[in-house]
Amino acid sequence: LKGKVAGLNIVSSGSGPLNSQQITLRGNNSLNPNGNNALIVVDGVPVNNEMTTSGSSASYIGEDSPIDYGNAISDLNLDDIKSVTVLKGPGATALYGSRAANGALIITTKSGKKTSGLGLTYTSSVNLDIIQRWPDWQYEYGQGTGKSFNDAGEPYYSYGGSEDGNNTGSTSSAWGPRFDGQEYYQ
CATH class of the missing domain: 2.170.130 (Ferric Hydroxamate Uptake Protein; Chain A, domain 1)
Incomplete structure (x- = not known):
C-alpha cells in the first residue's frame, strides 16, 4: 500500500x-x-x-x-x-x-465458498530473521562493583549477607572480583 x-x-x-x-x-x-x-x-x-x-x-x-x-x-x-x-x-x-x-x-x-468435490488449497510461507550482532559477554569477572573487600582486604562476591560481606548480587555492575577458583558464600 x-x-x-x-x-x-x-x-x-x-x-x-x-x-x-x-x-x-x-x-x-x-x-x-x-x-x-x-x-x-x-x-x-x-x-x-x-x-x-x-x-x-x-x-x-x-x-x-x-x-x-x-x-x-x-x-x-x-x-x-x-x-x-x-x-x-x-x-x-x-x-x-x-x-x-x-x-x-x-x-x-477471504471467506469460505461452497464448491463441488474436494477443494484443497495449500499456502506456505517462511520468514527468516538474521541477527546482525551478538552482544559481547564477559566471563572473567563476577558480579559486583569491584570495590567490595572483606575484612582481610580480599575482593569477594556473595549472593546474600554472609561472613565474607554484604550482598554483591543485587548490583547491575558485572565487574566484581576475577574468577580464580575461589570459594564464595551462596
Missing part, C-alpha cells in the same frame, strides 16, 4: 517480525504517537491499532526501555486479506465517526 496510496505512511517501531506498525493517512496532527493512527476496520469491526509497549521496573533502565509487543495489524495473515479500501477525509468520519478522523483502512478477509 505504501507506494500506491497518496499520503500513506507506514512506520515500524522496531526490527523484529512482530513489531508495531504505525499507519498514518493524513499526516501527523498530534504529539501523541497513537493519536495519528488511521482506524483499521477488519470485516466491519474496528480494531485497536495502538502500539503495545511495556517497560519493566525490575530492569536496569526500567520503564525507559520499553518492549514492543506489536499491535492488531501485526496479527493479520497476509494470505487471508481479500481487499483493502482506503478512506480519507469526511467519508471516513461519516462512516466511523471521530475515531476515523485520521482516515480508515477497510480490510476485507
Whole structure:
C-alpha cells in the first residue's frame, strides 16, 4: 500500500517480525504517537491499532526501555486479506465517526465458498530473521562493583549477607572480583 496510496505512511517501531506498525493517512496532527493512527476496520469491526509497549521496573533502565509487543495489524495473515479500501477525509468520519478522523483502512478477509468435490488449497510461507550482532559477554569477572573487600582486604562476591560481606548480587555492575577458583558464600 505504501507506494500506491497518496499520503500513506507506514512506520515500524522496531526490527523484529512482530513489531508495531504505525499507519498514518493524513499526516501527523498530534504529539501523541497513537493519536495519528488511521482506524483499521477488519470485516466491519474496528480494531485497536495502538502500539503495545511495556517497560519493566525490575530492569536496569526500567520503564525507559520499553518492549514492543506489536499491535492488531501485526496479527493479520497476509494470505487471508481479500481487499483493502482506503478512506480519507469526511467519508471516513461519516462512516466511523471521530475515531476515523485520521482516515480508515477497510480490510476485507477471504471467506469460505461452497464448491463441488474436494477443494484443497495449500499456502506456505517462511520468514527468516538474521541477527546482525551478538552482544559481547564477559566471563572473567563476577558480579559486583569491584570495590567490595572483606575484612582481610580480599575482593569477594556473595549472593546474600554472609561472613565474607554484604550482598554483591543485587548490583547491575558485572565487574566484581576475577574468577580464580575461589570459594564464595551462596
